[in-house]
Amino acid sequence: MSNPMPIVRRLSILPMILLLLTLGCAEQSEEQEKAEPHVRGMITDFELERGQVLIDNKEDGSVDSGPIWISLSKNAELIIEGKTVTASLDEILVGRSAEVWIGGVIAQSYPPQTQAVKMVIH
Template sequence: MKKILVLCLITIFILAGCTAASDKLPDRDPDAIGLIYEVDAESQRILVVSDIENVDISYDEWFEAGKYAAFFKVTKDTTINDNGTVTDFSSLKKGQKVEVWHTGVLAESYPMQGEAVYVNIVN
């Protein structure tokens, strides 16, 4: 009986340490910081453009200025953090400021393309 109780307690401690997603920011600087210029719900991706004041700027203006811009695919493995709460793709809105950490691989198109590992919505 004592062995079963010990085994149950060990299992509880192990399971308590397992989480699918974390609201804890990665321990390195974000790979991209900017405004969500476009949300593509069908493809589950966001276009993030850095160094623009608002999303009312035309595509041509930031494109010709060479602003950092990247499409980030958001997958089931991407953690999205909104003010300390883990959330989902539906929380991402055009005009929000975000910090993005990606897998480290970006297609060198313009805008670049990659996969987001972690997206932090900045309030």
Template structure:
């Protein structure tokens, strides 16, 4: 096979690799929530909620501060809402999907890409 033919296949290979990676990241976003637990506090000045994070086995892994990413999807009782986080959410359970970056502070902080309030 000539070099020209091999090079002409390169864009097709790159396209297929890109599509495969994008499907994987979409699956990760829709998979298991990064943070799950009860909202225990609301900090109005930063628009953050404090969630007492629980692991799958029911153990608590400690509190984590969550704020909404600018393009975050907030779902309350099955409906997508455009309202910001507020103190009416305290005491409710939440599942949060994040971008994976968590600030090493106490308590740790991260931004939600998707938050479902029950």
């Protein structure tokens, strides 16, 4: 008969591993909320077919880094004037300022294109 102690030891470690994974994910989520936006600037255009807005991206210090097309990822958070909304992007946003956090790649087209995981429109 095998010794049951190794199984008990393995099972007692499992809750500790789950706790550490949970804490790690929570810290990452908080860091992402505190992080500076990847894109910041004025919305200058809207493209209906792809549901994208064109943002004239300004880096820190108001340095112009060029326009970028932004669409919303599947589970993106869209906040307009402090309220989280479920609406999609549209032409009424042109002329407003936006801050965007991206979670994926930026297509090397001109202008570049990417998807937002969070967009705040002022």
